[in-house]
Amino acid sequence: xxxxxxxxxxxxxxxxxxxxxxxxxxxxxxxxxxxxxxxxxxxxxxxxxxxxxxxxxxxxxxxxxxxxxxxxxxxxxxxxxxxxxxxxxxxxxxxxxxxxxxxxxxxxxxxxxxxxxxxxxxxxxxxxxxxxxxxxxxxxxxxxxxxxxxxxxxxxxxxxxxxxxxxxxxxxxxxxxxxxxxxxxxxxxxxxxxxxxxxxxxxxxxxxxxxxxxxxxxxxxxxxxxxxxxxxxxxxxxxxxxxxxxxxxxxxxxxxxxxxxxxxxxxxxxxxxxxxxxxxxxxxxxxxxxxxxxxxxxxxxxxxxxxxxxxxxxxxxxxxxxxxxxxxxxxxxxxxxxxxxxxxxxxxxxxxxxxxxxxxxxxxxxxxxxxxxxxxxxxxxxxxxxxxxxxxxxxxxxxxxxxxxxxxxxxxxxxxxxxxxxxxxxxxxxxxxxxxxxxxxxxxxxxxxxxxxxxxxxxxxxxxxxxxxxxxxxxxxxxxxxxxxxxxxxxxxxxxxxxxxxxxxxxxxxxxxxxxxxxxxxxxxxxxxxxxxxxxxxxxxxxxxxxxxxxxxxxxxxxxxxxxxxxxxxxxxxxxxxxxxxxxxxxxxxxxxxxxxxxxxxxxxxxxxxxxxxxxxxx
Amino acid sequence: xxxxxxxxxxxxxxxxxxxxxxxxxxxxxxxxxxxxxxxxxxxxxxxxxxxxxxxxxxxxxxxxxxxxxxxxxxxxxxxxxxxxxxxxxxxxxxxxxxxxxx
Numbered sequence: 001x002x003x004x005x006x007x008x009x010x011x012x013x014x015x016x017x018x019x020x021x022x023x024x025x026x027x028x029x030x031x032x033x034x035x036x037x038x039x040x041x042x043x044x045x046x047x048x049x050x051x052x053x054x055x056x057x058x059x060x061x062x063x064x065x066x067x068x069x070x071x072x073x074x075x076x077x078x079x080x081x082x083x084x085x086x087x088x089x090x091x092x093x094x095x096x097x098x099x100x101x102x103x104x105x106x107x108x109x110x111x112x113x114x115x116x117x118x119x120x121x122x123x124x125x126x127x128x129x130x131x132x133x134x135x136x137x138x139x140x141x142x143x144x145x146x147x148x149x150x151x152x153x154x155x156x157x158x159x160x161x162x163x164x165x166x167x168x169x170x171x172x173x174x175x176x177x178x179x180x181x182x183x184x185x186x187x188x189x190x191x192x193x194x195x196x197x198x199x200x201x202x203x204x205x206x207x208x209x210x211x212x213x214x215x216x217x218x219x220x221x222x223x224x225x226x227x228x229x230x231x232x233x234x235x236x237x238x239x240x241x242x243x244x245x246x247x248x249x250x251x252x253x254x255x256x257x258x259x260x261x262x263x264x265x266x267x268x269x270x271x272x273x274x275x276x277x278x279x280x281x282x283x284x285x286x287x288x289x290x291x292x293x294x295x296x297x298x299x300x301x302x303x304x305x306x307x308x309x310x311x312x313x314x315x316x317x318x319x320x321x322x323x324x325x326x327x328x329x330x331x332x333x334x335x336x337x338x339x340x341x342x343x344x345x346x347x348x349x350x351x352x353x354x355x356x357x358x359x360x361x362x363x364x365x366x367x368x369x370x371x372x373x374x375x376x377x378x379x380x381x382x383x384x385x386x387x388x389x390x391x392x393x394x395x396x397x398x399x400x401x402x403x404x405x406x407x408x409x410x411x412x413x414x415x416x417x418x419x420x421x422x423x424x425x426x427x428x429x430x431x432x433x434x435x436x437x438x439x440x441x442x443x444x445x446x447x448x449x450x451x452x453x454x455x456x457x458x459x460x461x462x463x464x465x466x467x468x469x470x471x472x473x474x475x476x477x478x479x480x481x482x483x484x485x486x487x488x489x490x491x492x493x494x495x496x497x498x499x500x501x502x503x504x505x506x507x508x509x510x511x512x513x514x515x516x517x518x519x520x521x522x523x524x525x526x527x528x529x530x531x532x533x534x535x536x537x538x539x540x541x542x543x544x545x546x547x548x549x550x551x552x553x554x555x556x557x558x559x560x561x562x563x564x565x566x567x568x569x570x571x572x573x574x575x576x577x578x579x580x581x582x583x584x585x586x587x588x589x590x591x592x593x594x595x596x597x598x599x600x601x602x603x604x605x606x607x608x609x610x611x612x613x614x615x616x617x618x619x
Numbered sequence: 620x621x622x623x624x625x626x627x628x629x630x631x632x633x634x635x636x637x638x639x640x641x642x643x644x645x646x647x648x649x650x651x652x653x654x655x656x657x658x659x660x661x662x663x664x665x666x667x668x669x670x671x672x673x674x675x676x677x678x679x680x681x682x683x684x685x686x687x688x689x690x691x692x693x694x695x696x697x698x699x700x701x702x703x704x705x706x707x708x709x710x711x712x713x714x715x716x717x718x719x720x721x
Binding site for chain 2: 456457459460463478481482484485488489492495496552553554556557560561
């Protein structure tokens, strides 16, 4: 518990009576600014105020409920005086404290007996008589947090003066700002926690998507969430008889709710599709299970199909989703729109199952997509629609299915506002790629895992490892050089700013970086775990919540040279977990990003902290 | 760790070499600043630099700023592709006087 504010310095400016209290104001403002335990600081401050103004009793009340709501109460959080009134609750719209709150101004009641609004303590069962009181609102602009009151100045017949009232008003303002700051900080921390949880949820979701098969596998999917978590999913699994069951779905709404429903739908498909091989029946089973937990008004559009490479046929059921798009061997398109409403609408179905369509895709393809694809816009802001999608499919028709989906997604532009999910079943490739290989075992392809001391001399080892892993993954020399530099810069940030070792010759014990490189769905992921202070919490006070990036050229390079720089929830005990992702596309060449790279472009490279700069670099 | 320095009539040339990274950029910086202290125009020859990171770039920026303040010439020479890529990403390719390779 923090100590009560104590007189701070001998430099008192006591020229006239009353100005003495300026010291008290300064002292309390400082105590509030340093406060880590607001309640304790408020209680200590109240005691100091009562003492300074020579009051017999004092109370601090915080508003419980919304100001203006008749049910709102003022709850005592701290008190001074002969009676312990903590836990006392007062109606917020009556009494002199109610008046102070309503008028948002200090109420000075020299003679309490003459004030008709006074709530006599006796009426509350408290044995105390109020002669004189002042009551000031704890408010910041129009926002009310509570009130602080002083009762009965000591000394026979004394009453509070206007100057006393003025001073209490001043002190209440300082306290209100402290309350406001504490609440803002708490809100920021909660937001920060939530963001980390969302990142974890996004991780969980990514793991639910099937592993990326070889680029020439006949069934391929792609998912690009617009934000961290997605309401879309796709899946494909091989049945024991050689057929392939696939699904693509879009959960209504956005955010965590939609993501959780998506997780459930995906899990249901995975488990039920192994036993139920009829798409219409499978959809109705999934709906039954989903409806048990889905909130009213949410729904899921979903297409399920079973593809038989031997007969080149697909059995398809479409529950309220966008039309499936067939491109026949001769290049003609045909759409297969929904035949029943989405899951969650709970309508009565014929035979308790969704209607099925059987189509042949001999030598052709079937495409499924979410509205992230059909509602994407071109550079002129025009929605591409299904015609735009068809044009893209046509343009890339001869590419292998995996490459094709990436090309189509790229062609949809960066202005994809919604989650984007695509699935293709390409009959032409069924013969080429042995089906057993089309859905590979899920394994995390970890190329490198190494713990290094956090010191400059280790960076060349890191560079060699990144280079080797990049080459092993099939990257070009330039691509590898870019990733090497990005990872080097990330390690430097940890060494220089995280562990603050700029001036030190070597790393202290425990100052290490756990460094690993894995194959991701479409490139490489480099993960760096450190034990330095966590980046975000420090930033929480002074910087925008989203701005977790350290400043300077190094950071600019990290962003410019990779596709994603992301702080994820660190493992227990660690400080930070940074993941750099760089995509390998276009025949494993360099994913050429022009050296534009966003907001960092204006960063003055000269202000990056050079290694000889002992100034404390902010992360 | 030191770098070769050539003094010519009115011009000093510093030959940076190898990987100018967090470990070696302090030495590079010292060489550059010490050479500038001779109050001659400075040419930084980068032909043998295989790698440079932000700390190396920061050393070049600092030397360039010092040279300008002291009204001394400052030129980067023989800039190879790896260095040029970093300079252009840092938007410094238009800032530094760069002598075309040749």
